[in-house]
Amino acid sequence: MPCLAFLIAFxxxxxxVTFFESVYQTGKGWVVYRYLDFFRQxxxxxxxxxxVLMSLSVTIVALLIGYPAAMAVISVRSDSLKSLLxxxxxxxxxxxxxxxxxxxxxxxxxEGLINxxxxxxxxxxxxxxxxxxxxxxFVGLLQxxxxxxxxxxxxxxxxxxxxxxxxxxxxxxxxxxxxxKIYLPLTSEGIVTGSTLVFTGCITAYVTPAVLGGSRVLMLxxxxxxxxxxxLDWTMATVIAVIxxxxxxxxxxxxxxxxxxGVRK
Amino acid sequence: xxxxxxxxxxxxxxxxxxxxxxxxxxxxxxxDLLDKNITKPFLEKYGIQIERELGNNSVxxxxxxxxxxxxxIDVVHFADYFAMLAVKNDxxxxxxxxxxxxxxxxxxxxxxxxxxxxxxxxxxxSLGIVYRTDKIKRPITSWKDFWSKDVAGHISLADITTTQxxxxxxxxxxxxxxxxxxxDLKIAFQKVAELKKSIVTFYKxxxxxxxLFKMGEVWxxxxxxxxxxxxxxxxxxxxxxxxxxxMLGFTNVVAIVKGAKNLDAAYKYIDFILSYExxxxxxxxxVDSPVNVKVKVPPEIAEKLTYGEDxxxxxxxxxxxxxxxxxxxxxxxxxxxxxx
Numbered sequence: 338m339p340c341l342a343f344l345i346a347f348x349x350x351x352x353x354v355t356f357f358e359s360v361y362q363t364g365k366g367w368v369v370y371r372y373l374d375f376f377r378q379x380x381x382x383x384x385x386x387x388x389v390l391m392s393l394s395v396t397i398v399a400l401l402i403g404y405p406a407a408m409a410v411i412s413v414r415s416d417s418l419k420s421l422l423x424x425x426x427x428x429x430x431x432x433x434x435x436x437x438x439x440x441x442x443x444x445x446x447x448e449g450l451i452n453x454x455x456x457x458x459x460x461x462x463x464x465x466x467x468x469x470x471x472x473x474x475f476v477g478l479l480q481x482x483x484x485x486x487x488x489x490x491x492x493x494x495x496x497x498x499x500x501x502x503x504x505x506x507x508x509x510x511x512x513x514x515x516x517x518k519i520y521l522p523l524t525s526e527g528i529v530t531g532s533t534l535v536f537t538g539c540i541t542a543y544v545t546p547a548v549l550g551g552s553r554v555l556m557l558x559x560x561x562x563x564x565x566x567x568x569l570d571w572t573m574a575t576v577i578a579v580i581x582x583x584x585x586x587x588x589x590x591x592x593x594x595x596x597x598x599g600v601r602k
Numbered sequence: 603x604x605x606x607x608x609x610x611x612x613x614x615x616x617x618x619x620x621x622x623x624x625x626x627x628x629x630x631x632x633x634d635l636l637d638k639n640i641t642k643p644f645l646e647k648y649g650i651q652i653e654r655e656l657g658n659n660s661v662x663x664x665x666x667x668x669x670x671x672x673x674x675i676d677v678v679h680f681a682d683y684f685a686m687l688a689v690k691n692d693x694x695x696x697x698x699x700x701x702x703x704x705x706x707x708x709x710x711x712x713x714x715x716x717x718x719x720x721x722x723x724x725x726x727x728s729l730g731i732v733y734r735t736d737k738i739k740r741p742i743t744s745w746k747d748f749w750s751k752d753v754a755g756h757i758s759l760a761d762i763t764t765t766q767x768x769x770x771x772x773x774x775x776x777x778x779x780x781x782x783x784x785x786d787l788k789i790a791f792q793k794v795a796e797l798k799k800s801i802v803t804f805y806k807x808x809x810x811x812x813x814l815f816k817m818g819e820v821w822x823x824x825x826x827x828x829x830x831x832x833x834x835x836x837x838x839x840x841x842x843x844x845x846x847x848x849m850l851g852f853t854n855v856v857a858i859v860k861g862a863k864n865l866d867a868a869y870k871y872i873d874f875i876l877s878y879e880x881x882x883x884x885x886x887x888x889v890d891s892p893v894n895v896k897v898k899v900p901p902e903i904a905e906k907l908t909y910g911e912d913x914x915x916x917x918x919x920x921x922x923x924x925x926x927x928x929x930x931x932x933x934x935x936x937x938x939x940x941x942x
Contacts, residue, residue, distance in 0.1 A: 380937050448818040468819065469803045551803030552761045555941045563937075566660040567763045568930055569687070 352582075359575035371576050381560070388557040389584060391471070392539035395478045396588075399486040399535045400528065402479075407490035423491070426484050434481055438545045441477050442468065445549070469551035477545040482538040486531040493527020494520075525596030533589045540581050557581060622650045624867040627666070628679040630656035632889045639883040644874055650867045659684040659765075666693050666859065676862040677871055681765045685721045685855045686922040694720045695860045701869045704876040704894065711919055712893040715853050723853030724875050725890035728908045728917055729766050731843040732833060733822035734815070742822065745777055745845050749793070754800040756821040758814055761804035762936040768925045769850050770824060771932065773918065777847045782920055785928050786935075795939045804940075812836065826852070831888055831906040844916050851917030854890070885909070 362368045375381045410426070413419045429437065444450045445467040452464040467473060497520070505519050521528075543558040550556070557577055565574035628636075633654075641652045655662065655674075659681050666675060670693060680688060688694050696719045699705045705713065705722070712723030733742050738753060748757055760767040775790040776782040802819050805811040808829035814820040816836055825833060825842075833840055856875065858868045874880060881894035891908035892899075904910055908917075 378934075380934065442813070442817060446817045446819060547806070552806065552941055553798075553803065555937060560937075563763055563933065566658075568933060569660060569664065570930075571664075 355575055355582075356579055359572065359579045362572045368572055371572055372580075375573070375576055375580065384555050384557055384560050385580070387555075388540055391475065391478070391556070392536050393588075395475060395482065395539045396486075396532050396535045398479060399483050400532065403483060403486035403490055403531065406487050407494055410487070410491050411494045423488075426487055426491075429480075430484050434542075435544050435548075437481060438477055438548050441473065441480075441549055445473050445476075468549060469553060471550065471554055473549040474546050474554050474556075477549045478539050478542060481542070481545060482535040485534040485538065489527045489531030489534065490524060493524035493530075497523050522596070529589065529592045529596055532592045533585065536588045537585045540584060622864070622867060623653050624650050624677065624864050624871055625653050625655065625675045626677045626679070626871065627655045627657075627662045627675045629658065632887075635884075635887045635889050639880055639887065639889070640875060643880075644871065647874070648867070648870055650864075650870065652871070663688060663691075667691055670860075673859045673861050673863070675859050676864045676868045677856060678859055679724075679854060679856050680721070682715050682721070682723070682853050682855050682922050683765055683768075683925055685857055686716055686926045688857065689716055689718070689720045690926055693860055694857045695862070696720055697722060697858055697872070698869075702873045702876065704873055704878070707878070707896055708876055708893040709895060709914065711851065711917070712853055715855055715919070716922060721855035721857040722872060722876070723855050723893055724872075724881075725854045725884075726893055726908050726914075726917070727852050727854075727891055728827045728913060729760075729770065729824050729850040729852065730827065731822065731845055732815075732825040732830070732840055733843065734838060735841050736839045737821040742841075742843050743846055745774065745847050748822070749797060753822050756802065756819075757797075757800060758802050758805050758811060758820045758823040759794065759797070760824055761806045762933055762940075764806060765852065766824065766826060766850065767804075768929060768932055769852075769920055772920050772924075773847070773850055783924055785931070787928075787932065791935060791939055798940060808832075815840075824850075827891065827908045834906070844913065848916045848918040849913075851919045853893070 359371065360367060360369045376385075410419065410422050413422065442449070446452070447464040447466075447468075449467070451467060452461075455461045456464065501523070502515060502519055505515050510518065541558055542556075543562060546554055546556040547559055547562075550559075557580070561574050561577040561581075564570045564577065633656075636654075645651055655665070657665070662678065663680070663684050666673070666678065666688060669675065670691075678685075678688070678694075685694070699713070699719055699722070702722070708723070709726065712726060715721060715723050731742055731745070731747070733753075737756070740752075747753065748759065760770050762768060762771070771787050771790040771794070772782040774793055775784055775787045778789045778793055780787075780789040802814065805814065805823065808826055811820070811823055811825065812829065812832055814823070815833065815838060830842060856872050858865070858872075862868055876894060878894055878896050881892040881897045882899075884890045885892045885897055885899050885907060886903060888903065888906055899907065899909060908914070
């Protein structure tokens, strides 16, 4: 009961208020048409698709990199080494994302690490534009949220009964079948959690697209900032916030559906 | 003994509550200097305690809108554009300038920057061009130099969402032969869109711009004068240019909230910050450039301020009301033509 009360007070109520603000404006009445306004404009549609595609691609790459990383962490026999690896995973999450994003400026800048390396190896003769591109935003977001994926998968893999893979092997399963029939379905919960966390983080991230993408890579979050802080169109800002929330919910539901599909088979 | 302690604490509390207060909404920069130059002397002179509410322009404007029917704030500091928004939202009351003894001593452009005496400018800053003299060997003299081939790929311009952005666009429209008051700013948008590939990024804050210079990404950009001191501290070889078409002028203004409860104190405050003593102190501490014409500062201070006959003469001011009326349209056009 107290947990439910806490959830309702600090989660459901603010969510409801946000949703209400997006459909009702004091002085104007019901403004549900603002949602249509958003999707009617070519710019908003472009920005929305760009943000969703960027977030989905970061999520998929995080999964592709994160799963082997999580399996490697689990397979470590030494407990002290495993704790060290987990600490190294968690540590970046505790660092301010602003600081982590700004450190990319030193790596991707015109006089940064990568350009200096390529110049000294004579692979290029003048610095390449790496910053203020979609690539820079992609790398920044991946680095920010990959630990969340790995931690979710480590947790799911830890909960896998140790004798299940052994039993499967003894029944003749090869590595591919072991992975697709045992590991994937049984860690589906971890995959869904990790994917939701990474996707939510990406689609709502402001600092990384703003600092690494600059003004040319307009994303949902930077568009929201424009509406809230520059044109003071608070209704449209809440509309964008609700759209972000619903998109994340959709990804969660879809990934859950995919994972149960695997389990049923 | 205990009784005396309790009684004295009681009287202290009563005194603290009974000191007249003035609620001022302003930015959170240089608070220790503001206390030294304004809060303490004001309290000594008038026995009025200034209570500050802090934040950036848009947050404080939003708060004012929400307090409209029962305002807590008496006096508000805004960038001129945001003050114009406040006027359009019916949040301010006209100032009776005859009550300000120092009004006659300020620059003409600061006297009534919004029209209708809704606000008074208490500080001014310019937007000029800054460039690295070691990377760009020839002298820069014009805003049109941003379109030269020798600086391509190493420049930045103000994003439309900055305070300077829309006014810079109006100025570009004018210098390329158009009317700065063309609601579509056709020429400016065309010219800036032409420059897109050449621009590293459109800066959103002056601190971002300083970083871009420090990282070697940008060699030339429009720079607001209030950040010029920090640019000089980077140690890079930089020059400040007063372009032949003039620098853009901006004022930060002070205004009285409609329905303000401490009206008399509000007038005292505005007159106080326009006074020679306060304007000199704020200038010498490099907080704000003065609008009071009587203020004189030594050269080493002057070079970091918006100050001096040549500097002030070249300032160009455009109507903020025009920006407010067309801003939404310009932001949408910017997002479509330039931010992609």
